[in-house]
Amino acid sequence: MSQSFLKKALEGYHPYIPGEQPPDGEDWVKLNTNESPLPPSPKVIEAIAAAAGESLRLYPSPTAAPARHAIAEHFGLDANQVALGNGGDELIEMCFRAFAGAGDRVAYSTPTYPLLDPLCRVHEVTPSTHPTAEGWTWTPDFVDDPAPLKFLVNPNSPTGTHHGRMSVERVLARSSGVVVLDEAYVDFAPESQLELLGRHPNLLILRTMSKSYALAGMRIGFALGHPQLISDLDAVKDSYNLNRLAIVAATTAIEDEEHHQKIVRHVVAERAWLEDQLREEGFEHSASAANFAFVKPPLGASAAAVADALRERRVLIRHYDREPIAGWFRITIGTRTQHERLLTALREIL
Ligand SMILES: Cc1ncc(COP(=O)(O)O)c(C=O)c1O
CATH class of the missing domain: 3.90.1150.10 (Aspartate Aminotransferase, domain 1)
Structure with a gap:
C-alpha cells in the first residue's frame, strides 16, 4: 500500500459517499x-443560457449580491440576513469553520444527514450524538445539550420526521450555542420556522435549491439568520463560492414562485x-x-x-x-x- 499523507486526525476516516449517479441519457x-x-423553471434555463457568454471571463460577485438581494426580498428580510453557499452542504461546512473549533462538541440527533459525521472528523470536533426516541423524536438530552453548535435537520433525512414549532422553540430556548436548523426539505412540510428568526439571534436556517427548485446540478444553498451569524459565515467562506451561472439561476428561481x-x-x-x-x-x-x-x-x-x-x-x-x-x-x-x-x-x- 502506498504511503498516506492524510493528517493523523483522519486515520480510519470514512468520507461521505454521495448516492450513485448513473450516466446521463440512460433509462434509469x-x-x-x-x-x-x-x-427547473424554463425562466431559469433561459437566464443561464443568456449568462453563458463573454462575461464568464470575469469573477462573479464575491457575495453573490444579486441572489442575496432577491432571496432577502422574497422572505421579507434584509440582505445582511442572507448568506449563499455552493449547495447547502457548503453552508453546513461553513458552520463548522465558523462555530466549532478543534476539540469542541457538535450536537445532533441520529439517525440524520450522514454528512455530519465526516465533517466532525475533518474539523477535529467531537460529535455529540443523541439517538432519537420512539417515533424518531428528539430526546431531552439532545434538547439540553450545551454544545456550541447544534444541528436540527427538520424535516429529517432519512426518516422524513417533522418536528413542529414548539419542539424547535424548546431546543432554541435550552441551547446556549448556535442552532442550525437545516430546512433542506421544508417546502414539502406543513410549516417552516422562518418566523422564529426575529426572536432567536442564535438561530441559523439553511435552505437548498436542490430539491423544491430543481437545481441540484447548480449547487445553490442559502442561510437565513441574524446579521451577526451571517457575517460570521461570510468571514469563513471561499472568496467566490457561487459561480456566475449559479448566481443568475438563484436570482431567477427565487422570483419564479x-x-x-x-x-x-x-x-x-x-x-x-x-x-x-x-x-x-x-x-x-x-x-x-x-x-x-x-x-x-x-x-x-x-x-x-x-x-x-x-x-x-x-x-x-x-x-x-x-x-x-x-x-x-x-x-x-x-x-x-x-x-x-x-x-x-x-x-x-x-
Ligand atoms: C438534510 C440535508 N441537508 C442539506 C442538503 C444539501 O443539499 P445541497 O448541498 O444539494 O444543497 C441535503 C441534500 O441532500 C440534505 O439531505
Missing part, C-alpha cells in the same frame, strides 16, 4: 438522491399516492414531510436484496443496513410513470 428510474422529478409551487404540489400529492400504494403492498411506513418516502418492506424481505434486485431493473433507491434503520428504504418522490415502474418491479421481486 433514479429515486436515490432526493432530486426534483420535474425540471409559481414554478416552485408547481414542484411542491406535485411532490406532496405524489408522496401521498406512493405511500398509499406501498402500504397496500404490505410496506411499513413512517410519516414523511420531505420529498421522499421512508418505508420498510414486508416482513422477511431483505432490504439489501430488494434494493439489488431493483437496481438490476434500473431502479435506484436508498436502503439502510445499520440500526436503528436497518431494513428501511428511502425512496425519492418521482413522477407517476417512475412510481409505476418502481411498483411493477417491487411486485416482481416480492
Whole structure:
C-alpha cells in the first residue's frame, strides 16, 4: 500500500459517499438522491443560457449580491440576513469553520444527514450524538445539550420526521450555542420556522435549491439568520463560492414562485399516492414531510436484496443496513410513470 499523507486526525476516516449517479441519457428510474422529478423553471434555463457568454471571463460577485438581494426580498428580510453557499452542504461546512473549533462538541440527533459525521472528523470536533426516541423524536438530552453548535435537520433525512414549532422553540430556548436548523426539505412540510428568526439571534436556517427548485446540478444553498451569524459565515467562506451561472439561476428561481409551487404540489400529492400504494403492498411506513418516502418492506424481505434486485431493473433507491434503520428504504418522490415502474418491479421481486 502506498504511503498516506492524510493528517493523523483522519486515520480510519470514512468520507461521505454521495448516492450513485448513473450516466446521463440512460433509462434509469433514479429515486436515490432526493432530486426534483420535474425540471427547473424554463425562466431559469433561459437566464443561464443568456449568462453563458463573454462575461464568464470575469469573477462573479464575491457575495453573490444579486441572489442575496432577491432571496432577502422574497422572505421579507434584509440582505445582511442572507448568506449563499455552493449547495447547502457548503453552508453546513461553513458552520463548522465558523462555530466549532478543534476539540469542541457538535450536537445532533441520529439517525440524520450522514454528512455530519465526516465533517466532525475533518474539523477535529467531537460529535455529540443523541439517538432519537420512539417515533424518531428528539430526546431531552439532545434538547439540553450545551454544545456550541447544534444541528436540527427538520424535516429529517432519512426518516422524513417533522418536528413542529414548539419542539424547535424548546431546543432554541435550552441551547446556549448556535442552532442550525437545516430546512433542506421544508417546502414539502406543513410549516417552516422562518418566523422564529426575529426572536432567536442564535438561530441559523439553511435552505437548498436542490430539491423544491430543481437545481441540484447548480449547487445553490442559502442561510437565513441574524446579521451577526451571517457575517460570521461570510468571514469563513471561499472568496467566490457561487459561480456566475449559479448566481443568475438563484436570482431567477427565487422570483419564479409559481414554478416552485408547481414542484411542491406535485411532490406532496405524489408522496401521498406512493405511500398509499406501498402500504397496500404490505410496506411499513413512517410519516414523511420531505420529498421522499421512508418505508420498510414486508416482513422477511431483505432490504439489501430488494434494493439489488431493483437496481438490476434500473431502479435506484436508498436502503439502510445499520440500526436503528436497518431494513428501511428511502425512496425519492418521482413522477407517476417512475412510481409505476418502481411498483411493477417491487411486485416482481416480492
Ligand atoms: C438534510 C440535508 N441537508 C442539506 C442538503 C444539501 O443539499 P445541497 O448541498 O444539494 O444543497 C441535503 C441534500 O441532500 C440534505 O439531505
